[in-house]
Amino acid sequence: MNTSDYIIETITVLGTAAFALSAVLAALDKQLDIFSITVLGIITAVGGGTIRDCILSVPVFWALDISYITIAIVACIIGFFAFPLVQLGRANKLYLYIDAVAIAMFAIQGANKAWEMGFGLPVAPVMLGVITATGGGVIRDVLLHRPSLLLNKELYAIPVALGCIFYTIIYLFLPEYIEFGAVAACSLIVYLRHLSIQKHVCVPQWAIIKHH
Amino acid sequence: MNTSDYIIETITVLGTAAFALSAVLAALDKQLDIFSITVLGIITAVGGGTIRDCILSVPVFWALDISYITIAIVACIIGFFAFPLVQLGRANKLYLYIDAVAIAMFAIQGANKAWEMGFGLPVAPVMLGVITATGGGVIRDVLLHRPSLLLNKELYAIPVALGCIFYTIIYLFLPEYIEFGAVAACSLIVYLRHLSIQKHVCVPQWAIIKHH
Amino acid sequence: MNTSDYIIETITVLGTAAFALSAVLAALDKQLDIFSITVLGIITAVGGGTIRDCILSVPVFWALDISYITIAIVACIIGFFAFPLVQLGRANKLYLYIDAVAIAMFAIQGANKAWEMGFGLPVAPVMLGVITATGGGVIRDVLLHRPSLLLNKELYAIPVALGCIFYTIIYLFLPEYIEFGAVAACSLIVYLRHLSIQKHVCVPQWAIIKHH
Numbered sequence: 210m211n212t213s214d215y216i217i218e219t220i221t222v223l224g225t226a227a228f229a230l231s232a233v234l235a236a237l238d239k240q241l242d243i244f245s246i247t248v249l250g251i252i253t254a255v256g257g258g259t260i261r262d263c264i265l266s267v268p269v270f271w272a273l274d275i276s277y278i279t280i281a282i283v284a285c286i287i288g289f290f291a292f293p294l295v296q297l298g299r300a301n302k303l304y305l306y307i308d309a310v311a312i313a314m315f316a317i318q319g320a321n322k323a324w325e326m327g328f329g330l331p332v333a334p335v336m337l338g339v340i341t342a343t344g345g346g347v348i349r350d351v352l353l354h355r356p357s358l359l360l361n362k363e364l365y366a367i368p369v370a371l372g373c374i375f376y377t378i379i380y381l382f383l384p385e386y387i388e389f390g391a392v393a394a395c396s397l398i399v400y401l402r403h404l405s406i407q408k409h410v411c412v413p414q415w416a417i418i419k420h421h
Numbered sequence: 422m423n424t425s426d427y428i429i430e431t432i433t434v435l436g437t438a439a440f441a442l443s444a445v446l447a448a449l450d451k452q453l454d455i456f457s458i459t460v461l462g463i464i465t466a467v468g469g470g471t472i473r474d475c476i477l478s479v480p481v482f483w484a485l486d487i488s489y490i491t492i493a494i495v496a497c498i499i500g501f502f503a504f505p506l507v508q509l510g511r512a513n514k515l516y517l518y519i520d521a522v523a524i525a526m527f528a529i530q531g532a533n534k535a536w537e538m539g540f541g542l543p544v545a546p547v548m549l550g551v552i553t554a555t556g557g558g559v560i561r562d563v564l565l566h567r568p569s570l571l572l573n574k575e576l577y578a579i580p581v582a583l584g585c586i587f588y589t590i591i592y593l594f595l596p597e598y599i600e601f602g603a604v605a606a607c608s609l610i611v612y613l614r615h616l617s618i619q620k621h622v623c624v625p626q627w628a629i630i631k632h633h
Numbered sequence: 634m635n636t637s638d639y640i641i642e643t644i645t646v647l648g649t650a651a652f653a654l655s656a657v658l659a660a661l662d663k664q665l666d667i668f669s670i671t672v673l674g675i676i677t678a679v680g681g682g683t684i685r686d687c688i689l690s691v692p693v694f695w696a697l698d699i700s701y702i703t704i705a706i707v708a709c710i711i712g713f714f715a716f717p718l719v720q721l722g723r724a725n726k727l728y729l730y731i732d733a734v735a736i737a738m739f740a741i742q743g744a745n746k747a748w749e750m751g752f753g754l755p756v757a758p759v760m761l762g763v764i765t766a767t768g769g770g771v772i773r774d775v776l777l778h779r780p781s782l783l784l785n786k787e788l789y790a791i792p793v794a795l796g797c798i799f800y801t802i803i804y805l806f807l808p809e810y811i812e813f814g815a816v817a818a819c820s821l822i823v824y825l826r827h828l829s830i831q832k833h834v835c836v837p838q839w840a841i842i843k844h845h
Contacts, residue, residue, distance in 0.1 A: 244790065249783070268690065275756040353784070
């Protein structure tokens with residue numbers, strides 16, 4: 210395994226764990242038990258990729274590599290006992306950045322999977338990238354009766370969509386630079402999430418629909 | 422392309438746009454931004470057919486023909502800027518009729534796809550017709566935390582189901598008249614929706630469960 | 634058809650009916666009409682297995698054998714007219730036990746289907762068993778805006794998961810006793826549900842996350 214594979218695997222592990230931990234954080238004000246949290250954590254971590262693989266009609270990724278489920282379970286158990294730490298502002302911010310890297314990785318992974326299968330080019334890679342990155346979180350919010358992150362004024366789905374569109378444009382016009390494109394698209398997503406987390410950049414007023 | 426194909430394509434475009442516009446209307450009292458509305462519009466427009474294609478294990482229709490996604494996006498952007506017009510009573514009624522034609526078309530399209538694949542006859546065509554026509558709207562309502570249209574006293578799912586059952590009966594007993602059956606089934610759905618929209622016909626009292 | 638097949642078929646019929654009836658019970662305080670209840674009953678009865686079959690990329694079970702849909706419809710219609718009887722304490726408890734047998738059967742059926750396809754062993758059988766048994770109820774609760782049974786302090790998903798894990802261990806280490814393992818796993822699920830129904834055993838206090 211070379212350095213690049215090692216980096217990707219590390220980020221995948223951290224990303225899956227970050228998604229699972231988001232279920233622990235979401236559960237804090239719901240008095241959930243550790244088992245419910247673990248179920249929710251697994252759904253959050255693998256939900257998006259599962260929808261993507263159903264749409265692509267390929268075997269789901271967590272059936273091919275069981276480590277995703279294992280990581281999600283371990284992250285939920287650690288998160289359950291460590292949650293007072295997670296609640297601290299700094300840990301929360303760390304979590305937001307891990308989550309940002311995770312959605313960036315998963316978005317480009319999802320878009321890339323559609324490209325490699327030549328599936329519905331060039332629209333489907335963008336759709337599937339967004340679905341992979343946000344699907345699990347959407348199901349988590351539905352099950353917890355929380356406002357959906359898809360409909361949030363915070364920049365969450367927009368960075369993911371822009372990153373996937375950027376990646377798709379590189380694939381279309383500069384396919385020989387696609388490795389660079391993947392890194393740039395991930396960086397773009399993480400940077401836009403950073404603006405939202407650190408600078409509280411959000412959707413401008415003119416873009417919000419108003420009821421008269 | 423002959424006249425019949427041209428009519429079907431026109432109605433498909435209008436139907437996809439109508440579904441997408443329903444997300445704009447649904448967003449009016451939620452202060453959503455244009456990006457969230459577009460995401461919601463795409464989900465509403467292609468959600469039902471996506472579930473149908475996952476169940477049928479065939480490639481999703483919007484991967485084979487990207488115009489569906491394009492139409493949904495354009496409809497959402499136009500709807501966002503034109504929504505004061507859409508709010509007017511007459512525009513709203515026009516919208517309800519376009520939506521009625523759209524669910525009729527999509528229901529029969531969904532039922533027909535199951536028939537052509539010989540999939541789970543004769544029950545699956547009815548199920549898949551209803552899923553195609555209502556699935557997107559159901560997901561939209563779940564994401565917006567609105568009461569589901571499936572559980573509405575208004576006639577929405579009933580016309581769709583009756584239309585699909587009628588189409589299935591024609592396919593079973595009079596397959597040589599199936600083109601006529603498709604038109605008649607669509608007309609039945611639109612007529613029942615018309616009764617609901619114009620005459621406020623709804624579910625009778627005896628059919629509503631009561632808690633003692 | 635031998636005795637064993639006859640027992641399995643009887644339990645499948647009762648289980649499907651129990652799932653469908655749960656929609657009638659859930660509808661009691663929502664003033665739903667018979668048609669909405671039937672739609673909800675069908676979704677509850679076949680939802681879990683449908684998600685499982687989409688993940689497994691196999692034709693959905695209700696397309697191969699239409700009796701599932703028929704049973705769900707008949708159970709909803711009977712339940713609608715008989716609901717004052719269903720409300721009585723004893724009928725309700727009977728219902729909970731039929732439901733317990735149903736989730737046990739459906740969980741092991743789901744796990745077994747994954748094993749027979751050699752799909753994602755040994756994690757996927759547990760996941761798919763839980764999805765088959767609980768998926769329909771989860772969708773029902775989402776559509777009714779009720780707290781999800783997955784996140785309930787009552788023992789519902791835990792027995793199902795433990796039963797599937799037990800079944801998976803038998804399959805891994807004692808495959809020659811798998812028929813016995815299936816019966817034992819089902820019994821375990823029913824017994825744990827019995828403890829929850831009769832003795833009100835629930836998740837212990839230490840396992841519940843607390844917000845400081």
